[in-house]
Amino acid sequence: MSLSSRPDSVLPAVRSTPAPRRLLALGVLTALLATGCAQAAGAPAEEPTATAPAPRSAPAATVPPGPEQPATNAPAEVTVTPADAAVEHNPVDPVVVRAERGELTDVVLVPAAGGEPVPGELSADGSTWTSTGVLDFDTRYAVHWSASSGAETPATGTSSFTTVLAANEVDARLNVVEGGVYGxxxxxxxxxxxPVVHKDRVEEAVGVSGGGAGAGAFRWYSDTVVRYRPAEKWEPHSRITVSLDLLGLDVGHGMVGNHDLDRSFTIGAEHYARVDNKTKTLTAWVDGEVAGRYPVTLGNEDWPSTTGQKVIMEQAPTYLFKASSLDLQPGDPHWYETFWASNVSRLTASGEFVHQALPSAMPVLGVANVSHGCIGMSPEGAKFIHDVFRPGDVVEVVGTGYPQADPDDGYGDWNIPLEHYADEQWQGNW
Incomplete structure (x- = not known):
């Protein structure tokens, strides 16, 4: 991150020391006494006598300094925060230089290895300078200052500190892209x-607006993964804005966020597909209207298809299927030859897809289940799902007698009731 140059500004000039007026006043008083001019108002002056001088009176009390006399001539006292040689300074925390006595006349905060000075502001009374720019991570900085007081020579000083090291930086990724369109x-x-220790701080740092859905909930799947879903599915044809104020956030164990995250995306038309094992049919809806019905084949008895609402994770016109991805070897009764599937839509991380069925499965579409858990379709059916549906759309499978897909095996979050969504210990039908 490049830092802008320190704005040109004129620091308060050193105030000149007022003239010692009280010394002049005492001198006049002495002269008056020596000429016999001290008298009460209206009384005549007495003639000087030849007698011995009167006894001396006790010394007069010290005359306090006048309002314009400096209180002290001691050097200025200056403190710098963070302290000299400090480490792991949070780059968003300001650097503060404060004159406890005197006034600051110059402050420069700059990367020790060279670079542009960090901008800052001086208080009206000249006592405090505060940086206004965000610092770089894993960087050593030097602070140079000078200050004046009643002393003849201005005070100067230098200190240094180091910001949060790279090993303690935290960044984050979000599973939607800027300007994308989702279901x-x-x-x-x-x-x-x-790992995030202060999970509540992270949740508070997340902002979600738009979409027409009510306030949602967070669910932590591990110390490094958290998901958010609204109370109901997003409103079709709406715009969503997501923010994460991570920069400078301490997530625990001294780990500090090194960037903010902002994304905006849109929700397209409402697409929903329901696959019924009883009829072995996929019915597709677009904005609430039935758009098509297609015969399918599901997982066989040894590889049954999971049930529940599954969110399309990704899509591709072709995808290479290998039996080895299921730990199957040649000779295994379920082994199959490697092939390129057409019009593929992924439903789970473990390998359930909607795709065009192999030629050998075409005769049993709508009749029997012969897949390894995938939803095999006719060419026109698979193409419809690939071309019309998109990531974020829901495909729900019912009636296979098998549990729901694990919610972290893809995005099975809609199978969890909202009131239980934040409860990591809650177990549903999976």
Whole structure:
């Protein structure tokens, strides 16, 4: 991050020392006494006598300094925060130089290895300078200052400190892209580079607006992964804005966020598909209207398809399927030859897809289940789902007799009731 130059400003000039007026006043008084001019108002002056001088009176009390006399001539006292040689300074925390006595005449905060000075502001009374720019991470900085007081020579000083090291930085990723278009069931997932201890701080730092849905909830799947879903699915044809104020946030164990995150995306038309094992049919809706019905084949008895609402994770016109991805080897009764599937939509991380069925499965579409858990479709059916549906749309499977997909095996978050969503210990039908 490049830091802007320190704005040109004129620091308060050193105030000149007022003239010692009281010394002049005492001198006049002495002269008057010597000429016999001290008298009460209206009384005549007495003639001087030849007698011996009167006894001396006790010394007069010290005359306090006048209002314009400096209180002290001691050097200025200056403190710098963070202290000299400090480490792991949070880059968003300001650097403060304060004159406890005297006035600051110059302050420069600059990377020790060279670079542009960090901007700052001086208080009206000249006693405090505060940096106004965000510092770089993993960087050593030097603070140079000078200050004046009643002393003849201005005071000067230098200190240094180091910001949060790279090993203690935290960054985050979000599973939507700027300007993307997603389905109404899109779940927001934040993935952190380091474990989060202060989870409540992270949740408070997240802002979600738009979409028409009521306030949602967070669910932590691990110390580095948290998801957010609204109370109901996003409103079709709406715009969502997501922010994460992570920069400078202490997430625990001295780990500090090194950037903020802001994304805006839109929700497209409402797409929903329901796959019924009883009829072996996929019915597709677009904005509430039935857009098509297609025969399917589901997982066989040994590889049954999971049930519940599943969110499309990604799509591709072709995708390479290998039996080895299921730990199957040649000779295994479930082994199959490697092939390129067409019009693929992923439903789970473990490998459930909607795709065009192999030629050998075409005769049993709508009749029997012969897949390894995927939803096999006719060419036109698979193409419809690939071309019309998008990531974030929901495909729900019912009637296979098998539990729901684990919510972290993809985005099965809609299978969790909202009142239980934040409860990491809650177990549903999976």
């Amino acid at each position: 109404t069931g899109q779940v927001l997932q934040f993935t952190f580079s380091e």
